[in-house]
Amino acid sequence: MRVSLNSQIFLGALIGVGLGLSFAQIGVETPAVKQAIYGFSLLGTLFIDLLKMVLVPLVFTSIAVGVANLRLHSQLHRVWLFTLGFFVLSMALAIALGLSAANLFEPGKGLSLDLFHNASQNFTAKQMSFAEFGASFLHGLFVNPFKALAEANVLAIVVFALFLGVALVVGGERYRNILQLMQEGLELMLRLVGWIMHLAPLGIMALLAQLLATQNPELLSSLAKFVAVVIVTTLLHGFVVLPLLLFAVTRISPQRFFRGSREALLTAFATSSSSATLPVTLRCVEQHLHVKPSIAGFVVPLGATVNMDGTALYEAAAALFVANLAGIELDFTQQLIVCFTTMIAAIGAPGIPSAGMVTMVMVLQSVGLPAEAVAILLPIDRLLDTVRTMVNVEGDMIGSLVVQEMVGE
Ligand code: ASP
DSSP, X not given: XXXXXXXXXXXXXXXXXXXXXXXXXXXXXXXXXXXXXXXHHHHHHHHHHHHHHXXXXXXXXXHHHHHHHOOSHHHHHHHHHHHHHHHHHHHHHHHHHHHHHHHHHOTTTTXXXXXXXXXXXXXXXXXXXXXXXXXXXXXXXXXXXXXXXXXXXXXXXHHHHHHHHHHHHHHGGGGHHHHHHHHHHHHHHHHHHHHHXXXXXXXXXXXXXXXXXXXXXXXXXXXXXXXXXXXXXXXXXXXXXXXXXHHXXXXXXXXXXXXHHHHHHHHHHHHOOHHHHHHHHHHIIIIISOOOHHHHHHHHHHHHHHOOHHHHHHHHHHXXXXXXXXXXXXXXXXXXXXXXXXXXXXXXXXXXXXXXXHHHHHHHHHTTOOGGGXXXXXXXXXXXHHHXXXXXXXXXXXXXXXXXXXXXX
């Protein structure tokens, strides 16, 4: 009997969780467990490395070809508009949900920052004002393409490939050969992704086992309420709000969507990186969910670095959590500032593990909260990053389906 790759991945994830929990029970210092965790970390890293290997050529060719295939100018214009509109709308919904949940359940009330004195004492937050952040974000958009490609700077690659795609459209027939070359390059990359995916069940198992074995239970229990509020709200956004939005626009049922997107969601959960997951996301969207390559190739890579619902929700809730810890009441205007900076922070965060933690500093500082509080959030971040990355990637896939429908493809 042949088990489908989808089921193998699911099974791998379950076994990984089981193994991780057993390792934690036995104790991570036991020599045999130590060795097993070492082996798993090698295997997990290998899987992520392979995905990253194809990431850069894949993003580059997929955006350039995607844009070039949107031949008609009016169509290109509409795709842009609907894509950005969807990104802003879904992130705004996520932020509203995160803030409402944090206002309702008030995690952190009753605890105090002093409890975490040791954590925050040895930590100096990098100062990052809003203006500085904006300047460095803009500056990072236009980069020497060879440098961006070599450094795997996804956002800068996206921007250059967009320009190239538009030039290919404008040039038309004249550049037919280059377009064909890129198209074939893209097909080749997707073939490599197909091969790498055979390792996904093992890679995901290894990553999850390692993650669960190395959590600190004491810390988790002292922050249990916050962790629970963030996880439940993020899942609510991912399993209720986004599927409803999808259904309202496209009439695609949640079952159909989740069946087609499972590989990418589990990979995102295990790797905590939208960028590393991108090859899998594109594959799911084009092959299982049947989004046209011209739409998927544009929306998904852009979304992987710009559209982050999970991160936006998390940062908004975390800002209120830190305010509660510090005993500061944020009024309505301050919460609006949090909404705004959170959106910018989520857009600016690259799709790598714990990227949200770096841009979190800016959100805290925008309303005068102590940036050192990030030190309290860091140790639990690896755990929370799993669910938020999964929802980040889900948002990109739903975005491509919604845009396809709105453009009338
Ligand atoms: N890890 C997230 C992602 O790759 C970003 C974040 O830290 O929130 O989507």
